Amino acid sequence: MAATPIDLRSDTVTKPSPEMRRAMAEAEVGDDVFMEDPTVNRLQARAAEIFGREAALFVPSGSMGNLVCLIAHTRPGQEVICDENAHIYSYEMAAMAGVAGLLPRLVPGEDGILTWEQISRAIRPRMYARAQTALVCLENTHNMAGGTVYPTRLAQEICERAHEAGLLVHLDGSRIFNAATFLHEHVRGMTGKFDSVQFCLSKGLGAPVGSMIVGSGALIERCRSIRKLLGGGMRQAGVLAAAGLIALEKGPQRLGIDHENATLLAHELARMPGIRLNPAKVQTNIVIYDVRETGLSSAEFLAESARRGVLGVPVDRDKIRMVTHLDVSRADVERVAAAICELAESLSLSRASAPMKNA
Numbered sequence: 001m002a003a004t005p006i007d008l009r010s011d012t013v014t015k016p017s018p019e020m021r022r023a024m025a026e027a028e029v030g031d032d033v034f035m036e037d038p039t040v041n042r043l044q045a046r047a048a049e050i051f052g053r054e055a056a057l058f059v060p061s062g063s064m065g066n067l068v069c070l071i072a073h074t075r076p077g078q079e080v081i082c083d084e085n086a087h088i089y090s091y092e093m094a095a096m097a098g099v100a101g102l103l104p105r106l107v108p109g110e111d112g113i114l115t116w117e118q119i120s121r122a123i124r125p126r127m128y129a130r131a132q133t134a135l136v137c138l139e140n141t142h143n144m145a146g147g148t149v150y151p152t153r154l155a156q157e158i159c160e161r162a163h164e165a166g167l168l169v170h171l172d173g174s175r176i177f178n179a180a181t182f183l184h185e186h187v188r189g190m191t192g193k194f195d196s197v198q199f200c201l202s203k204g205l206g207a208p209v210g211s212m213i214v215g216s217g218a219l220i221e222r223c224r225s226i227r228k229l230l231g232g233g234m235r236q237a238g239v240l241a242a243a244g245l246i247a248l249e250k251g252p253q254r255l256g257i258d259h260e261n262a263t264l265l266a267h268e269l270a271r272m273p274g275i276r277l278n279p280a281k282v283q284t285n286i287v288i289y290d291v292r293e294t295g296l297s298s299a300e301f302l303a304e305s306a307r308r309g310v311l312g313v314p315v316d317r318d319k320i321r322m323v324t325h326l327d328v329s330r331a332d333v334e335r336v337a338a339a340i341c342e343l344a345e346s347l348s349l350s351r352a353s354a355p356m357k358n359a
């Protein structure tokens with residue numbers, strides 16, 4: 001068993017680099033509720049510039065960033081169209097309903113990717129007894145579909161058609177830089193038509209804390225008040241923004257390494273007995289595989305992996321998610337593959353010998 005486990009539970013487990021620690025220690029700070037923290041202001045200006053928008057807002061988490069945008073764009077009692085496995089629907093404490101008072105209208109995307117055809121069918125007709133659709137929310141990359149990427153033309157078409165239908169469009173772009181790396185495109189062109197974008201500094205980009213919202217000046221002003229309403233007004237947040245700035249400038253450049261490592265892991269896993277996945281579908285840094293045929297549930301399989309020094313998370317009873325990130329090297333991925341291969345082969349042997357015992 002490895003001394004320190006190789007942690008593939010999420011790309012959020014990354015620790016701040018020595019450079020980030022230094023920048024945090026030396027950050028110039030002020031009270032950000034008075035908008036007087038120079039480091040937060042620099043981070044916000046830089047994020048707005050990179051995305052080609054008027055303004056940006058630093059928020060404590062991706063969940064808060066998404067919720068702030070949902071509240072900014074809607075009134076209670078309205079509907080939001082999203083994929084059936086969207087993070088805002090399944091992993092954000094139902095804040096959409098419980099806090100924003102919104103009704104999710106779910107659409108089954110193919111690998112998490114929605115089409116305008118599907119979305120248009122989910123828009124409520126304008127009848128007095130029907131709740132009205134206010135917003136469409138897309139997720140790029142799509143987490144629980146395995147890090148899948150929206151073709152830019154499709155995302156743009158959805159935004160254009162939604163706007164024609166009088167709807168707004170929010171992008172949960174927590175891993176938008178992973179999508180940009182896969183597409184060899186710039187986030188500015190990929191996201192310019194969305195009414196708001198949330199992206200995480202705290203995932204593959206490597207910051208310890210924080211997300212950004214980008215959009216128009218008017219939207220960001222509204223979002224600042226809603227962030228305060230939710231208790232997300234921070235004071236000398238420059239110590240966090242200093243790490244965020246380094247994540248934003250340097251994080252995107254190395255995401256291709258994580259993608260190569262995820263592809264390697266996927267190809268290795270696909271050859272193991274009882275493990276099912278299609279490695280051709282792994283586009284970014286997330287690998288989801290099915291272990292049903294090993295005879296174990298995902299939780300049981302993960303407990304066995306953990307004993308061999310490898311950590312992942314269950315997606316459902318049969319599926320496991322593993323995420324590559326900057327604290328995982330290619331050699332680590334090779335160790336992960338070897339450990340899981342040993343586990344899968346031992347389970348396969350015990351299955352093959354089971355009928356003998358019964359005979």
Ligand SMILES: *Cc1c(COP(=O)(O)O)cnc(C)c1O
Pocket residue numbers: 061062063064066087088139141142143172174175200202211
């Ligand atoms: C991680 C993530 C978020 C936000 O997560 P926080 O933990 O609140 O920062 C939102 N959407 C997706 C798709 C994510 O992967």
